[in-house]
Amino acid sequence: MGDTRAHKKFRSQEWFDNPNNPGMTALYVERYQNQEYTRDELQGERPVIGIAQTGSDLAPCNKIHVFLKERVKAGIRDAGGIPMEFPVHPIQETGKRPTAALDRNLAYLGLVEVLYGYPIDGVVLTTGCDKTTPAMLMGAVTVDLPAIALNGGPMLDGWWKGKRAGSGTIVWESRRLLAEGKIDYDEFMNRVCASAPSLGHCNSMGTASTMNAMAEALGMTLPGSSAIPAPFRERMAMAYETGRRIVEMVYEDLKPSDVLSRQSFENAIVVNSAIGGSTNAPPHLQAVARHAGIDLHVTDWQKIGFEVPLLVNMQPAGEYLGESFFRAGGVPAVMGELRKAGYIREDAMTVAGKPMRETLANWESQDTEVIKTCAEPLREKAGFLVLSGNLFDSALMKTCVISEDFRQRYLSEPGKENIFEARAVVFEGPEDYHDRLNDPALEIDDRTILFIRNVGCVGYPGSAEVVNMQPPDALLREGVTHLPTVGDGRQSGTSESPSILNASPESVVGGGLALLQTGDRVRLDLNRSTMDALVDDGEWEARRAAWTPPEIKNYTPWQEIYRANVGQLAEGGCLELATAYQRVARNLPRD
Numbered sequence: 001m002g003d004t005r006a007h008k009k010f011r012s013q014e015w016f017d018n019p020n021n022p023g024m025t026a027l028y029v030e031r032y033q034n035q036e037y038t039r040d041e042l043q044g045e046r047p048v049i050g051i052a053q054t055g056s057d058l059a060p061c062n063k064i065h066v067f068l069k070e071r072v073k074a075g076i077r078d079a080g081g082i083p084m085e086f087p088v089h090p091i092q093e094t095g096k097r098p099t100a101a102l103d104r105n106l107a108y109l110g111l112v113e114v115l116y117g118y119p120i121d122g123v124v125l126t127t128g129c130d131k132t133t134p135a136m137l138m139g140a141v142t143v144d145l146p147a148i149a150l151n152g153g154p155m156l157d158g159w160w161k162g163k164r165a166g167s168g169t170i171v172w173e174s175r176r177l178l179a180e181g182k183i184d185y186d187e188f189m190n191r192v193c194a195s196a197p198s199l200g201h202c203n204s205m206g207t208a209s210t211m212n213a214m215a216e217a218l219g220m221t222l223p224g225s226s227a228i229p230a231p232f233r234e235r236m237a238m239a240y241e242t243g244r245r246i247v248e249m250v251y252e253d254l255k256p257s258d259v260l261s262r263q264s265f266e267n268a269i270v271v272n273s274a275i276g277g278s279t280n281a282p283p284h285l286q287a288v289a290r291h292a293g294i295d296l297h298v299t300d301w302q303k304i305g306f307e308v309p310l311l312v313n314m315q316p317a318g319e320y321l322g323e324s325f326f327r328a329g330g331v332p333a334v335m336g337e338l339r340k341a342g343y344i345r346e347d348a349m350t351v352a353g354k355p356m357r358e359t360l361a362n363w364e365s366q367d368t369e370v371i372k373t374c375a376e377p378l379r380e381k382a383g384f385l386v387l388s389g390n391l392f393d394s395a396l397m398k399t400c401v402i403s404e405d406f407r408q409r410y411l412s413e414p415g416k417e418n419i420f421e422a423r424a425v426v427f428e429g430p431e432d433y434h435d436r437l438n439d440p441a442l443e444i445d446d447r448t449i450l451f452i453r454n455v456g457c458v459g460y461p462g463s464a465e466v467v468n469m470q471p472p473d474a475l476l477r478e479g480v481t482h483l484p485t486v487g488d489g490r491q492s493g494t495s496e497s498p499s500i501l502n503a504s505p506e507s508v509v510g511g512g513l514a515l516l517q518t519g520d521r522v523r524l525d526l527n528r529s530t531m532d533a534l535v536d537d538g539e540w541e542a543r544r545a546a547w548t549p550p551e552i553k554n555y556t557p558w559q560e561i562y563r564a565n566v567g568q569l570a571e572g573g574c575l576e577l578a579t580a581y582q583r584v585a586r587n588l589p590r591d
């Protein structure tokens with residue numbers, strides 16, 4: 001890199017206005033000006049703003065961005081920037097097999113390469129469907145150019161026969177009704193389709209709404225951005241304001257490394273408890289933190305988040321959906337209520353260039369039926385417990401979904417509060433579960449815990465959302481609608497099952513779950529945050545010595561690359577080698 005480069009105001013000028021290398025500069029300019037840009041613009045000391053487009057026909061949850069980007073571009077141009085939209089590898093939760101989780105790291109890699117290798121000075125990250133948000137944030141922190149997230153927003157509320165039909169939640173309910181023989185296939189289809197009435201992502205507090213709330217709690221969106229339903233006029237206005245703001249951020253050189261701190265992540269953990277957020281948030285935030293070089297550990301979720309009350313009355317934890325959440329004030333109102341109770345780290349920065357203290361001033365719930373106050377929450381202690389024991393080093397549990405009925409059925413002995421015991425039934429994956437669930441030989445009763453393994457990052461691959469298994473049909477007909485479930489995969493953010501999930505290390509890499517057998521007794525001790533198989537040490541070690549890893553088959557080159565490099569869910573399920581690359585925009589690529 002020659003000295004003459006040092007004076008350049010914007011990174012993009014290294015491409016578009018470099019008299020030291022006229023050959024390459026001309027090539028860059030002639031081809032970009034053959035579309036909507038002029039040479040004057042490209043060489044006029046104006047920041048180039050990338051729009052990372054996650055929407056497409058294959059990615060309907062984010063499709064709104066295909067239209068919103070016009071407002072983003074207008075904002076960028078009005079503020080003096082040059083917008084350049086580019087495609088992101090699609091990540092559609094309800095489209096991609098074997099799981100969209102496999103593609104989070106792939107989209108991340110693609111985004112890093114684009115931001116690093118092209119003439120981009122700042123970027124608008126379009127987010128929405130579950131993994132699109134962490135993928136975009138992971139890429140942005142790795143490159144560390146000025147970046148701002150813009151959510152596409154949830155769909156309008158779904159309705160079925162006069163009742164709110166939330167994304168995902170209606171699926172679990174209808175699946176039970178179908179298994180019980182109360183509805184047929186056609187009604188099943190109609191019920192579920194009723195939950196998706198417009199463009200946008202899931203309208204319940206599933207992983208999408210959770211992760212967009214996380215982006216806002218981290219300070220990576222404009223205040224009030226994440227909850228606006230996709231078709232609302234406020235959504236278009238927010239797109240425009242986001243476009244304007246990213247240009248200012250480039251002039252201010254306000255980068256993710258200036259916005260994000262340990263405090264930002266602590267705020268996100270607190271907000272996740274208060275919104276009744278998804279169990280997918282911990283691995284995704286862990287991944288963002290690791291790529292940003294910020295210290296975070298899975299046990300922080302219990303330390304910081306467990307005591308925080310549930311404030312948001314939204315499905316699956318409550319009643320309402322995205323429209324009501326937005327009208328009640330969305331994430332700033334939740335944070336405003338949390339702030340009054342002292343839960344918010346007020347020095348944490350935001351992309352607005354102000355700390356949370358200023359950003360949240362005057363924000364509070366606009367409707368306490370939907371966003372409660374900390375004095376009168378929907379539930380106390382809404383966070384996750386982080387369990388450990390001989391089955392895994394860590395696994396997450398949402399204790400607030402444990403019903404009184406469960407407490408009675410699984411109690412180890414009278415008087416031993418919070419200590420539960422049960423017989424384990426183990427499935428080797430979702431196919432095995434579907435094949436054998438209704439087999440009477442398994443003797444599944446209302447005191448059984450269902451286990452599923454081989455469904456983690458390496459095993460599945462990508463870690464599948466299959467831990468929320470439903471009971472056998474016979475039990476459902478008897479009115480047992482939930483059994484506790486445990487697994488090394490994940491579960492849908494819209495599920496309300498009492499599950500223990502994200503078990504790390506996963507069984508295919510030799511985690512304790514691999515050694516469990518159907519018929520073993522297991523003990524869950526919520527006082528000590530432990531779960532153990534009640535198998536004596538000698539027997540356990542003998543099983544370990546006899547264990548051989550299951551055969552793993554890859555069907556695409558990416559599956560092989562992913563499996564060879566991915567870490568465990570507790571560590572974010574990152575490509576481990578990628579975490580060594582931080583703030584890569586500090587170095588200009590060779591010309």
Ligand code: FES
Pocket residue numbers: 061092093094128129130167201202206208
């Ligand atoms: Fe895309 Fe829920 S499936 S947001």
Ligand code: MG
Pocket residue numbers: 093130207465491492493
């Ligand atoms: Mg999901």
